[in-house]
Amino acid sequence: EVIAHSVSHEYLQSGDLFASVEAACKRFHGAFAIAVMAQDNTDHMVVARMGCPLLVAFGEDETFIASDVSAVIAFTRNIAYLEDGDIALLSTKGIEKLIDKNGESSERKMKVSELSLASLELGPYSHFMQKEIHEQPRAIADTAEVFLGGGFKPENFGEKAREVFGEIDSIKILACGTSFYSALTAKYWLESIAKVPTDVEIASEYRYRDVIANPKQLVITISQSGETLDTMEALKYAQSLGHKHSLSICNVMESALPRESELVLYTRAGAEIGVASTKAFTTQLVVLFGLAVTLGKMRGHVSEAQAQEYTEELRQLPGSIQHVLNLEPQITAWSQKFASKNSALFLGRGIHYPIALEGALKLKEITYIHAEAYPAGELKHGPLALVDENMPVVVIAPN
Incomplete structure (x- = not known):
């Protein structure tokens, strides 16, 4: 008005x-x-x-x-x-x-x-989130194709990427919500595979604090839509402070973040209609993993043989995810144990801690059940006091 x-x-x-x-x-x-x-x-x-x-x-x-x-x-x-x-x-x-x-x-x-x-039609699914969960094998295969077809090359991220990647000494990732959790996951890869010091910050916090700029630091922004206001403003703030190099990872062509960034690589998740992000999250992880291997190769930390191993793992990923999706009837049965609960606890160690954070976020967003995530080693430092026979605990421990 x-x-x-x-x-x-x-x-x-x-x-x-x-x-x-x-x-x-x-x-x-x-x-x-x-x-x-x-x-x-x-x-x-x-x-x-x-x-x-x-x-x-x-x-x-x-x-x-x-x-x-x-x-x-x-x-x-x-x-x-x-x-x-x-x-x-x-x-x-x-x-x-x-x-x-x-x-x-x-x-x-x-x-x-x-x-x-076709991506905007519901098809045989009950709702768009279910559809998008089941689209992950295709979305991941499409996103990984840039690395499977052409290898882990800097040029996948833009014409100037080789020059930019050669100049940087560290990485700063800015994101919100689910994209922040994909960034936290990527920190483990970027430091363990590429040996590049990496900081991850919530964009809405970064833009309101005093920051010491590093012109040799690559600023990465992640957003499914490419229009997340806090992330966009955080990038502008970083650039105003003197950060020269930027890379955006998003799912929507011609959106705001890529237009403001020096480099870009799009995820190929397709339209995501559901409010709670699913396939956008996993395709972001594919791109970030590809970035880690690319930087690792450039810096001499990843051999050609290791790169081939990573390539094969990416190639097998859609099939592995489809195997998990085939367990939907069993997962649906498990959900009955959560339906009557008021809160839940998610635990993960190392790279699985950000996955626990994302799991807790999904439970909160979709069911309105209170959920918290903690590093597994921190359970004894407080959260254990909340655990009783009525508290469901989800542990992310693939190995």
Whole structure:
């Protein structure tokens, strides 16, 4: 309502909707994506964005706006992504006028989306999260193909990757939620395989604290959507402090993070409709593992024979995951033991601790059952006091 009144105030004085939105946006703070239409001119619409995703899609004598391509793919594949600070005048013919964050006239290139309509259909599954869980073998195989087909080469991450990887002395990973847990997992690989010192931080915390910048540190951002505001702002903050090199790992082509990053590698998970991330998490792990092996080879810590072993392990991964998915009836039976519980404990040691964190997050998100995760060795330092005969405990211990 405040936004509408602000634009209306300007429009009553000028009668120019585009100029009214431009003037109003100068007073706005924070993140927004808006679409404005005047009652006396329904042939045009003005849209603006700052910090929130917004795209324009072009049909035949029709124009669409949406926050995600999945909303318009049934009507058209021709899309243009607006950037932060953009204000655009739209008609049924498309974008008639656009200015950027500096108020200068600009253009946004139209691209053809490759998103599959089949990925937006539920099919035989009960809900999208179940579907996406069962899509993991395919998603992982597709994501791993870049390493299986071409090897662990820096060029997989961009044309300048070999030069960038040769300059860095450490890594900083910024992410939120599930992506943060994939980053924590990757820390073990990057330090044990590539021997690169690695820090992992929650993006929403990093952007609000004093940071000592290291120009030789590679800043990696991870986001399924590529539009996570805290992660995006954390990257901008790092760049403002003097971090020269950045790599984004995300699942959505042409999203904000890749546009702001020096290097990028996309996961090939396909559209993820479910709120709780599943296949995006596991495909992020594939990319991060590939990064660790790539850096390890460049630095002389991974031999060609070892790289071949890693390649074969990646090749077998989809089959191994399918084997686990075939246990769904047994897993469903196990879930009955959790259904009546009020809380649960997840334990893991080493690289399995972040997996325990992700498991606890999933239980909280989906069932609203309180769940906590701890390093297994910390159980005796407090959490054990909460364990009784009614507390289910999940231990991540593959070996």
